[in-house]
Structures are given as C-alpha cells and as structure tokens.
Amino acid sequence: MVNGDESKFQEAIMAKLLDVLNEKLSGKNVKIVLPEGTDERVLQAAVELHKGDKVSPIVLGNVEEVQALAEKLGLSIDGIELMDPTNSELREELIAKFVERRKGKATEEQATQMLNDPNYFGTMLVYTGRAAGLVSGAAHSTADTVRPALQIIKTKPGVSRTSGVFFMIREDEQYLMGDCAINPELDANALAEIGIESAKTAKAFGMEPKVAMLSFSTKGSAKTPETEKVVEATRLAQEKLASEADLEGVVIDGEFQFDAAFVPSVAAKKAPESPIQGDANVFVFPSLEAGNIGYKIAQRLGGFDAVGPILQGLNAPVNDLSRGCSTEDVVSLSIITAAQSL
Numbered sequence: 136m137v138n139g140d141e142s143k144f145q146e147a148i149m150a151k152l153l154d155v156l157n158e159k160l161s162g163k164n165v166k167i168v169l170p171e172g173t174d175e176r177v178l179q180a181a182v183e184l185h186k187g188d189k190v191s192p193i194v195l196g197n198v199e200e201v202q203a204l205a206e207k208l209g210l211s212i213d214g215i216e217l218m219d220p221t222n223s224e225l226r227e228e229l230i231a232k233f234v235e236r237r238k239g240k241a242t243e244e245q246a247t248q249m250l251n252d253p254n255y256f257g258t259m260l261v262y263t264g265r266a267a268g269l270v271s272g273a274a275h276s277t278a279d280t281v282r283p284a285l286q287i288i289k290t291k292p293g294v295s296r297t298s299g300v301f302f303m304i305r306e307d308e309q310y311l312m313g314d315c316a317i318n319p320e321l322d323a324n325a326l327a328e329i330g331i332e333s334a335k336t337a338k339a340f341g342m343e344p345k346v347a348m349l350s351f352s353t354k355g356s357a358k359t360p361e362t363e364k365v366v367e368a369t370r371l372a373q374e375k376l377a378s379e380a381d382l383e384g385v386v387i388d389g390e391f392q393f394d395a396a397f398v399p400s401v402a403a404k405k406a407p408e409s410p411i412q413g414d415a416n417v418f419v420f421p422s423l424e425a426g427n428i429g430y431k432i433a434q435r436l437g438g439f440d441a442v443g444p445i446l447q448g449l450n451a452p453v454n455d456l457s458r459g460c461s462t463e464d465v466v467s468l469s470i471i472t473a474a475q476s477l
C-alpha cells in the first residue's frame with residue numbers, strides 16, 4: 136500500500152473507509168494469506184487480525200523462525216494457521232497444479248523451485264481455494280508480489296488487464312482514480328474495462344459511481360488519436376455497462392477534461408448534454424503516466440490521502456504493500472482484500 140513516500144495512512148481516514156467494510160465482513164473470518172510471516176509487521180498484523188472475526192490469516196514462513204519471532208515480540212500465535220512452503224504436505228499437489236496451470240511455461244523442476252517462494256506458494260493456496268486472497272509486498276517488490284497472481288490467478292472473464300486504483304480521501308470527499316499503477320500501455324478496450332472494474336470497486340466500497348473517462352478534450356473539443364481512443368473507450372464502456380446487472384444506476388461518460396468532469400459550471404458549458412454535471416467521483420485516466428502523475432498531484436497539492444494501489448479485475452484479490460508499511464497498513468489492506476473477495 137502506497138501513500139506517497141509515507142507508509143502509514145492517517146488512522147481516521149482508514150477508519151472511515153473500513154467502517155463500510157466492517158458490517159460486510161463481520162463474522163466471516165475470510166482466509167487471507169500473508170506470505171511474509173518472518174516480517175515483524177506482518178506477524179503483528181496476523182495476531183491483530185486473528186483476534187477479530189473478519190479475517191483469518193494464513194501465515195507463511197519457516198515455522199521455527201516464525202515462532203522465534205513471535206517469542207521475541209511477546210506475541211501469542213496460538214491458533215494461527217502457519218505453513219512452511221518448503222516442506223508443506225501440500226507441496227506435491229500445488230506443484231502439479233502449478234505445472235498444469237502454466238501450460239508448458241514451467242517444468243516440474245522449475246515449479247518445485249518456484250513454490251519455495253512464499254508468494255508463489257501463497258498464490259497457489261488462493262488458486263486452489265484454500266484462501267480467498269493474498270497480501271504481500273512488505274519485503275518484496277511490486278513485480279514479485281503481483282507476477283504470481285497474473286500468471287496463476289489471472290484476470291476475470293471479460294477483463295484483459297488487471298489495474299491499480301487509489302481511493303483519494305480528504306475529509307468528507309472520496310474519489311477513485313485508476314489505472315495509477317500497472318499498465319504502461321492501454322488500448323480502448325482495456326480502458327473501457329478499467330471504467331467498468333473501477334465502478335465495481337467503487338460500489339463495493341460504498342460509493343455511487345459516476346465514472347468520467349478522462350482526456351485532454353471534452354466532447355470532441357480536440358481530435359487526435361489519443362482523444363479518439365477515449366471516445367471509443369467511453370462507447371465500449373457504456374456498451375459493457377448495459378450488460379452488467381449489478382451496476383444498475385451507474386453512469387459512465389466521456390471524453391472529459393478533468394474540469395469538465397468535476398466543476399459543474401464547466402460541465403454546463405462544455406458538456407451540457409452529459410449525465411455527469413461536475414459530479415464525477417470515479418476518474419479513469421487515459422494512460423499510466425496521466426494516472427500516476429494525476430493521483431500524486433491530488434495527494435501532494437490537494438492534500439488528499441491516497442489509499443492503494445488496490446488491484447482489480449483478478450479472479451481473486453491480491454494486493455501489494457509498500458516496503459515501508461506499518462502493522463496497521465497490513466491489517467487494513469488485509470481487510471480491504473477480504474472485502475474484495477466477497
């Protein structure tokens with residue numbers, strides 16, 4: 136989880152987001168894999184989560200090392216499910232299923248090696264239904280955390296690319312922005328999918344999505360291949376929206392400059408026919424450059440807290456921590472991940 140250069144969300148901000156999820160998750164004990172069991176913050180978070188009834192953590196690591204760390208930190212890990220990827224009784228089954236899933240892209244020998252890696256092992260626990268999601272990255276890079284999910288869990292039917300969104304929160308305001316984290320290259324269809332998936336994510340977190348497909352043009356004010364791509368993405372997103380029963384009431388429109396999506400007086404002038412009149416709350420950027428720069432400007436100049444990236448579009452949720460994360464970050468992201476799995 137990234138919050139600019141800082142690792143810790145403001146607790147009040149997170150509490151607001153998590154409030155929405157508490158009811159959803161209460162009593163569910165959703166199984167979430169934490170592959171980095173020998174990291175202090177992760178083990179502390181596992182103990183915190185285990186005390187509640189929302190997330191039931193599965194902690195990976197060398198069992199003796201995890202137990203020694205717990206002792207050193209004065210933590211009781213009684214009752215927490217612990218697994219060592221290097222000698223688990225599940226290895227044989229998971230190796231075979233990994234080879235089968237990779238369809239010629241990994242030999243049994245390679246798979247045997249790869250499943251020593253807790254991220255691959257943990258992702259296989261999710262793939263085989265033993266856990267609902269995974270949270271890693273306290274001690275691994277984004278690519279090492281995300282790659283096993285892209286290779287094994289893969290994207291949902293109808294979604295060609297996973298994408299990373301940020302909740303942008305300031306006092307009573309809450310917006311969603313994407314893709315700010317994953318795809319350097321996006322075509323119109325992938326952009327349209329991000330519009331739909333972002334609407335779903337926003338809805339799952341209690342928002343009523345009004346999705347703006349952003350560009351440097353509003354309703355034909357400029358015509359270039361870049362603006363035409365967003366026009367086409369908007370058309371495709373609206374088409375997809377019509378067949379998404381659980382997105383009834385959601386509005387997607389474009390192409391908009393940011394002010395035309397966000398400022399009612401500008402919308403009235405530049406997009407008077409649009410169902411979005413300055414009240415968009417989900418923003419889909421036309422490229423990773425725009426998205427990554429855009430959310431950081433809101434964060435740094437606008438004073439918004441950025442919660443994310445939250446990955447969307449996968450068959451099961453996997454999320455990436457920042458290496459500077461705190462114990463609270465691990466707890467919060469585990470709860471967010473559990474909520475995505477419902």
Ligand SMILES: CC(C)(COP(=O)(O)OP(=O)(O)OC[C@H]1O[C@@H](n2cnc3c(N)ncnc32)[C@H](O)[C@@H]1OP(=O)(O)O)[C@@H](O)C(=O)NCCC(=O)NCCS
Pocket residue numbers: 240277278281282285286290295296297298315316317318319427
């Ligand atoms: C996401 C990312 C880590 C994937 O890296 P990678 O391992 O080099 O990806 P590869 O191209 O080797 O693909 C590996 C697999 O993932 C799949 N994949 C890659 N990107 C994907 C995406 N966005 N959605 C779904 N699947 C994807 C590939 O199809 C491939 O599957 P296969 O092995 O079954 O054929 C990479 O795109 C990346 O680094 N993105 C930018 C992240 C970044 O720097 N963000 C900055 C702000 S946080």
